[in-house]
Amino acid sequence: MPTDYAFPDSAAKTANAVEAPEFQTEKMSLSMGPSHPSTHGVLRLQMELDGEIVTQCDPVLGYLHRGDEKIAENMTYNQFVPYTDRLDYLAPLANNVAYACAVERLAKLEVPERCQAIRIVCSEMARVSAHLLGLGAYGIDVGAWAIFLYTFTEREKLYKLFEELTGARFTTSYTRIGGVARDVPEGWTDRVDAFCDQFLPILENILKLLTRNKIFIDRTQGVGVISKEEAIAYGLTGPNLRGSGVAFDLRKDRPYSGYERYEFDVAVGATGDCYDRYLVRGEEMRQSIRIIKQVLKNFPKGDWYAKDAVRIFAPRKEKVLTSMEELINNFMITTEGPQMPAGEVYFEAEVPKGALGFFIVSKGGGVPYRMKIRSPSFSNLSILPKVCQGNLVSDVVSILGSLDFVMGECDR
Amino acid sequence: MFDFYFELPLLLRLVLQGTAVILVLFPLAAACSMAERKVSAWIQGRPGPNRTVPPFLAWIPGISILQKLGIFQLAADGGKFTFKEDVVPGHVNAFYFILAPIASMIPALTTVAFIPFGAYFTELADGTMKLVPIALTNLDVGLLAVFALGSLGVYSLILAGWASNSKYPFLGGVRASAQLISYELSMTLSVLPVFLWVNAPGGPGTLSLFDVVQSQSQPGFFGGMWYIFLMPLSAFIFLIALFAETNRQPFDMPESEADLVGGFHTEYGAFKWSLFFVAEYAHMIVGSGIFCLLFLGGWNPLPWVTLADVVNFGAGFLPLIASPLVMGVIGITLFLLKVGFFIFFFMWVRWTLPRFRYDQVMTLGWKKLLPLSIANLVLYAILIAVKDLYFPNL
Numbered sequence: 001m002p003t004d005y006a007f008p009d010s011a012a013k014t015a016n017a018v019e020a021p022e023f024q025t026e027k028m029s030l031s032m033g034p035s036h037p038s039t040h041g042v043l044r045l046q047m048e049l050d051g052e053i054v055t056q057c058d059p060v061l062g063y064l065h066r067g068d069e070k071i072a073e074n075m076t077y078n079q080f081v082p083y084t085d086r087l088d089y090l091a092p093l094a095n096n097v098a099y100a101c102a103v104e105r106l107a108k109l110e111v112p113e114r115c116q117a118i119r120i121v122c123s124e125m126a127r128v129s130a131h132l133l134g135l136g137a138y139g140i141d142v143g144a145w146a147i148f149l150y151t152f153t154e155r156e157k158l159y160k161l162f163e164e165l166t167g168a169r170f171t172t173s174y175t176r177i178g179g180v181a182r183d184v185p186e187g188w189t190d191r192v193d194a195f196c197d198q199f200l201p202i203l204e205n206i207l208k209l210l211t212r213n214k215i216f217i218d219r220t221q222g223v224g225v226i227s228k229e230e231a232i233a234y235g236l237t238g239p240n241l242r243g244s245g246v247a248f249d250l251r252k253d254r255p256y257s258g259y260e261r262y263e264f265d266v267a268v269g270a271t272g273d274c275y276d277r278y279l280v281r282g283e284e285m286r287q288s289i290r291i292i293k294q295v296l297k298n299f300p301k302g303d304w305y306a307k308d309a310v311r312i313f314a315p316r317k318e319k320v321l322t323s324m325e326e327l328i329n330n331f332m333i334t335t336e337g338p339q340m341p342a343g344e345v346y347f348e349a350e351v352p353k354g355a356l357g358f359f360i361v362s363k364g365g366g367v368p369y370r371m372k373i374r375s376p377s378f379s380n381l382s383i384l385p386k387v388c389q390g391n392l393v394s395d396v397v398s399i400l401g402s403l404d405f406v407m408g409e410c411d412r
Numbered sequence: 413m414f415d416f417y418f419e420l421p422l423l424l425r426l427v428l429q430g431t432a433v434i435l436v437l438f439p440l441a442a443a444c445s446m447a448e449r450k451v452s453a454w455i456q457g458r459p460g461p462n463r464t465v466p467p468f469l470a471w472i473p474g475i476s477i478l479q480k481l482g483i484f485q486l487a488a489d490g491g492k493f494t495f496k497e498d499v500v501p502g503h504v505n506a507f508y509f510i511l512a513p514i515a516s517m518i519p520a521l522t523t524v525a526f527i528p529f530g531a532y533f534t535e536l537a538d539g540t541m542k543l544v545p546i547a548l549t550n551l552d553v554g555l556l557a558v559f560a561l562g563s564l565g566v567y568s569l570i571l572a573g574w575a576s577n578s579k580y581p582f583l584g585g586v587r588a589s590a591q592l593i594s595y596e597l598s599m600t601l602s603v604l605p606v607f608l609w610v611n612a613p614g615g616p617g618t619l620s621l622f623d624v625v626q627s628q629s630q631p632g633f634f635g636g637m638w639y640i641f642l643m644p645l646s647a648f649i650f651l652i653a654l655f656a657e658t659n660r661q662p663f664d665m666p667e668s669e670a671d672l673v674g675g676f677h678t679e680y681g682a683f684k685w686s687l688f689f690v691a692e693y694a695h696m697i698v699g700s701g702i703f704c705l706l707f708l709g710g711w712n713p714l715p716w717v718t719l720a721d722v723v724n725f726g727a728g729f730l731p732l733i734a735s736p737l738v739m740g741v742i743g744i745t746l747f748l749l750k751v752g753f754f755i756f757f758f759m760w761v762r763w764t765l766p767r768f769r770y771d772q773v774m775t776l777g778w779k780k781l782l783p784l785s786i787a788n789l790v791l792y793a794i795l796i797a798v799k800d801l802y803f804p805n806l
Contacts, residue, residue, distance in 0.1 A: 030579050038670045052583065052770060141670045143661055143767025149456035215662055215766045393583070394769045397671045 027055060034063045038141045038397045041407035045396065054396060057388035059381055064411040072371040076337025077103050077177050085171040087375065088409040090133050091126035091352045092172045093162065098349035100175035101256050102358035106345040109309055113300040115179050116258040121192065121295050122174060124288040129158045130352035131281045134404035138278065139210065141401035142219045150206050157195055164188055177338045178313035179305025193296050196289045207282050220274035224387045224399035227272060235379040238354025240403055243280045244272030250350035262294045274402035312338035337366020353377050353406060373412055377405035429548050430525065437524050441693035444755055446486040451759040461485040493686035501679055508575035513680070513687035516568030519561045520694035525549055526558050527701045528622045530711045530743025531719060532736035543720060545622040546740050554620040558702060559600060565695065566592040569666055569676045576679040584675030587770055588666035591656060594777040599653035601785035602646045605792035606639055606706055625710035629718035636716035640707040645788045647707040649781055654703060656777065658695045661762040665770050700754035708750050711743035719743050
């Protein structure tokens with residue numbers, strides 16, 4: 001029987017070589033998902049198994065498709081912000097920021113430093129929150145349940161801070177084109193700082209449970225190896241790309257929103273296996289905390305929205321109530337949307353899952369003509385058929401956990 | 413005091429004893445499930461189930477302590493499992509599907525018949541005192557019978573996996589059969605040194621668990637030593653094999669919920685599922701009990717301090733302590749404390765460690781544990797032979 005896939009260990013190879021004719025084996029098809037404990041949402045894997053070895057694995061997507069791109073064509077730029085919450089729903093703030101930056105690039109609008117600083121803090125907190133969940137879910141996938149509860153305790157603290165800032169724990173919808181919804185509340189930066197201080201030792205404790213755990217290493221090291229070339233060829237981004245040893249980080253390579261002002265290291269893996277991706281996420285959390293601490297140290301004073309964005313950013317309430325022009329302006333922005341010039345723009349931001357890109361075609365006015373969203377999870381999942389082949393069913397679970405995807409973003 | 417009991421017909425007495433043991437084991441196993449939830453909650457830093465309380469009891473002052481311990485949640489769970497609709501899916505083989513959970517309970521409840529829980533002094537006709545075990549039976553082949561019956565438990569998993577006629581249970585059943593059979597080998601081999609030590613050459617051979625405890629209650633340095641100190645490797649292998657045999661994480665391949673959803677019990681629900689659940693805990697209790705008897709001196713309070721010593725010492729102050737009833741209660745309490753610690757240990761490991769992969773479990777079983785247990789057996793065989801030949805009085 002010719003085999004077109006690699007067996008994971010030598011025992012299986014020997015077994016295959018001496019296979020007697022009376023052992024007629026049959027392949028079994030197994031549908032994993034869309035509701036399966038470790039497909040993290042509604043991913044479905046149509047697999048073909050030879051015993052427990054996966055010979056073929058086809059991801060079936062679209063169970064969470066909501067047509068976000070088409071929806072975007074039917075509403076103003078500001079109205080679409082809540083929809084970005086629902087892309088990667090584990091890091092809504094990062095999506096809000098990425099979207100706002102994309103539209104502002106279209107409008108060639110510069111936001112003040114304070115606004116940029118707020119956005120960076122938001123993005124990095126979202127990154128910590130998303131990676132924490134990824135880590136916890138990964139723990140459950142390999143069977144370490146306690147990790148999940150530990151990380152959720154920390155996420156809960158983050159959610160408290162999000163709630164103070166945006167009024168919502170989950171669907172934050174915080175950014176507006178040309179600024180943010182409101183300034184940071186009094187004392188919020190101190191509380192974020194306090195969170196960072198207490199978070200680092202806890203993070204070390206959580207990672208300590210896995211990093212040198214023999215069972216965890218056995219489950220993840222050498223499993224799901226993605227080489228540098230493959231990672232680039234399949235369009236992987238974010239921690240999955242860096243886990244394969246490519247030091248590509250949009251925050252460093254194409255800085256936006258003032259990332260160039262802060263110092264941080266790009267975590268890079270060596271072999272590109274599940275273990276490396278786990279290590280990269282752990283290190284990224286430390287670096288995110290480092291960035292947040294730097295931002296908070298010199299938190300810029302001044303405006304938190306672009307003053308010159310006259311027909312884009314809705315005026316303050318007190319002005320609307322006292323000045324005729326501002327009232328009209330507010331009315332126009334609310335009904336017709338922020339006025340954008342005609343043109344095209346493609347902007348990618350480094351969100352927790354990778355490079356989230358928005359391609360916006362505008363014919364002027366307050367509604368995009370076409371919006372295409374490049375979701376990192378979608379591209380990251382494209383490598384699944386390649387990586388899963390030849391692995392055991394249990395390995396598929398660790399690979400899925402290490403790729404850390406979100407179906408809301410993947411299916412859009 | 414209990415003379416009337418001994419005047420009952422033997423058959424009736426045996427039925428009563430058996431019922432009593434099952435009536436204790438079943439709630440104990442159920443209580444373990446609550447303990448599991450509380451221990452996991454404690455490890456994960458959350459309160460665990462602490463809300464349930466029947467409205468007609470809520471007015472009693474102090475009931476909130478029981479409420480916080482989740483005692484009523486236990487009753488609620490039991491009630492739910494018992495009275496929920498017992499679904500048999502359309503695509504299964506109904507006969508074997510229903511047989512499987514029953515088959516899982518039978519070995520779990522019968523093996524306890526061979527386990528002595530304690531001991532008490534009884535006066536023989538010639539006036540001497542004799543230590544008698546508290547157990548349903550004290551078979552000469554004790555441990556062998558436990559292994560023989562306990563290994564029947566694997567059939568229920570295979571049966572459940574096959575009868576479910578579904579892919580995840582099928583994989584779970586296949587894993588179960590391979591894993592349980594592999595680890596039985598190391599488990600059996602690991603306890604052999606104990607019996608080599610217990611059975612002196614020339615004497616009548618015994619596999620009785622009571623005799624194992626007795627041989628850990630002898631005077632002298634080696635006589636009073638628990639076998640966990642004498643044979644740490646045996647104890648270690650036995651413990652690992654015990655984890656595998658009871659399907660506990662990190663060896664819970666047959667049900668590993670991350671990849672097989674629920675493994676062999678994916679298609680089960682309500683009462684039938686709860687039978688699997690209780691059987692797992694009953695296995696854990698029996699397994700921990702055997703570990704305590706073999707390696708931890710059974711009902712002896714401390715190494716080199718036997719239950720008989722303590723009772724004799726106590727009887728100097730309070731003669732009542734030497735009475736069979738009190739001595740039995742002390743023995744059973746000490747034994748259950750040790751078993752309880754092991755149940756806790758099982759839970760502690762489960763909520764801390766990740767899960768092995770299926771092939772790693774097999775590699776560990778065949779390539780590491782089995783050679784290790786054989787080497788261990790040979791080593792102790794030689795050591796014991798040397799001891800018997802050259803140092804017979806040690």
